[in-house]
Amino acid sequence: RLGGGLESQRIAVTPFQLTNRTGDIIFMRSNFENERLDVDFEISPGIVIPRGDYSFHDHGIEFSWAAHRRFSGRVAVTDGDFFGGKRVRLFGSAVWQPSPRFRTSLGYNINDIDLPQGKFLTRILSTGFDIVFSSTLSWVNLIQYDNVSEVMGVNMRLHWIPEAGREVFFVINHNLEDLDQDNSFHSTTSDVVAKLSYTFRF
Secondary structure, three states: OOOOOOOEEEEEEEEEEOOOOOOEEEEEEEEEEEEOOOOOOEEEEEEOOOOOEOOOOOOEEEEEEEOOOOOOEEEEEEEEEEEEEEEEEEEEEEEEEOOOOEEEEEOOOOOOOEEEEEEEEEEEEEEEEEEEOOOOOOEOOOOOEOOOOOOOEEEEEEEEEOOEEEEEEEEEEEEEEEEOOOOOEEEEEEEEEEEEEOOOOO
């Protein structure tokens, strides 16, 4: 904190980890956290965490497949305390890379939270695909959705490096929102950005 004192602290402990010859990993982890809220915090619509000092911890297990595989990813689950209540978290990703030039992925992060002030569930889902046309040209795409804001964001980025020291970026960002929460999305914002980077050597 600028005026002194602790605002946030997290200590992660990994008591067990096992790795095989191909690079797959399984491990257990414990997280110990301290948070100080100076004002009441609305963590979800209608659910407010009172200001104060909070200490909580969780424990979990994670398994990940080595990235050199055609199919890779990770899956993890944690369970523990959360701001005076309980939280179960399930998260991970799956990646398919059939060739060095193409990769697609799917990710998820689900939190089931039960506080004295109420219960709620959050979900963040994402998917993307990357194409490498050559050593100088690539195209990266990401789509992400969360059920709290009911917003789906789309990000597309074209990256061209004609030669060392010169780069061109072309980026499109587009947001869609389910305003009536009827599973029908409508465009809200979009922008297009172009960036040129040139390095002078002398």
